[in-house]
Amino acid sequence: MTRGCLTFALLFLPVAxxxxxxxDGKPNVLIxxxxxxxxxxxxxxxxxxxxxxxxxxxxxxxxxxxxSYVSGCVCSPSRAGLMTGRYQQRFGFDANxxxxxxxxxxxRALDLSQATFADRPLFWRFGVQYAVRQGTWKLVKxxxxxxxxxxxxxxxxxxxxxxxxxxxxxxAELQALWDAWNAANEPPRWIDNRWNGIEHKKxxxxxxxxKKAAAS
Numbered sequence: 640m641t642r643g644c645l646t647f648a649l650l651f652l653p654v655a656x657x658x659x660x661x662x663d664g665k666p667n668v669l670i671x672x673x674x675x676x677x678x679x680x681x682x683x684x685x686x687x688x689x690x691x692x693x694x695x696x697x698x699x700x701x702x703x704x705x706x707s708y709v710s711g712c713v714c715s716p717s718r719a720g721l722m723t724g725r726y727q728q729r730f731g732f733d734a735n736x737x738x739x740x741x742x743x744x745x746x747r748a749l750d751l752s753q754a755t756f757a758d759r760p761l762f763w764r765f766g767v768q769y770a771v772r773q774g775t776w777k778l779v780k781x782x783x784x785x786x787x788x789x790x791x792x793x794x795x796x797x798x799x800x801x802x803x804x805x806x807x808x809x810x811a812e813l814q815a816l817w818d819a820w821n822a823a824n825e826p827p828r829w830i831d832n833r834w835n836g837i838e839h840k841k842x843x844x845x846x847x848x849x850k851k852a853a854a855s
Contacts, residue, residue, distance in 0.1 A: 669697065672721070674714050722755045760813075762820045766827050767835055771817040776814035778803075783835040787814060 671694065680686045683698040710720030711727055719732040725732065738746040760773040767783040775793035782784075789803040789810045803810045 667703070670721075671697075672718065717751055719753075722749065722758050723753050723758055724761070750799070760816050760820070762817060764821065766822070766830055769821070771813050771819060771820070773813060773816065774810055776813060778810060778817065789813070 652678035668781075677686075678684055680689065680691075681698075682691045682695040683703075709717040713735055715736040716727040716732050716734065719727040723730070730750055730753055732749065733747075740747055749850060758774070763770045764848055768781055770777075770779045772792075775791055777790045777792055777798070778787050779790070779798070781788070787803065787810065788798075788801040789806055790798045790800070792798070792804060
């Protein structure tokens with residue numbers, strides 16, 4: 640079975656989406672999750688058998704990610720993995736939820752005890768830089784010397800206004816979540832100073848000798 644997934648945005652909203660946000664400031668995030676779709680079945684990917692003008696328009700006018708992966712090779716399990724952010728076999732959703740439930744069998748649906756990405760915290764770490772997101776709130780430390788910045792992505796998708804001072808309780812809550820998650824990880828075995836953050840990148844560039852002009 641050939642599967643396709645045309646993804647226009649990531650779960651962690653990139654700042655680039657803010658540039659394409661509608662007038663109300665909220666970015667449009669659309670995931671087209673389609674069964675039995677071959678890579679070349681769409682016009683945007685070279686398909687000519689069936690016209691797909693509306694999907695092609697979304698690809699031209701939106702943010703298009705060309706490399707996508709799914710955690711399952713069939714319908715329902717792959718969707719369960721997408722919705723929960725977990726490998727579906729970790730909570731027993733190995734096969735399609737189809738057919739009638741047999742006597743004594745659990746409900747053939749997503750277990751309501753499983754947290755979905757709508758309420759599950761999301762974490763990211765790259766050396767000294769890290770971020771945690773829960774709901775519309777996101778805490779980011781982008782530089783080795785900076786204090787973590789807090790953003791409300793519902794009102795500020797471009798992450799322009801740091802709300803950490805105005806909402807110290809929320810910043811502390813997200814920091815505690817990240818600290819607990821990070822405690823289960825090994826610390827970085829070495830630090831690459833090239834990736835210590837924006838200000839350090841600027842300093843490194845300023846310290847480099849100027850490039851010689853190319854000979855005409």
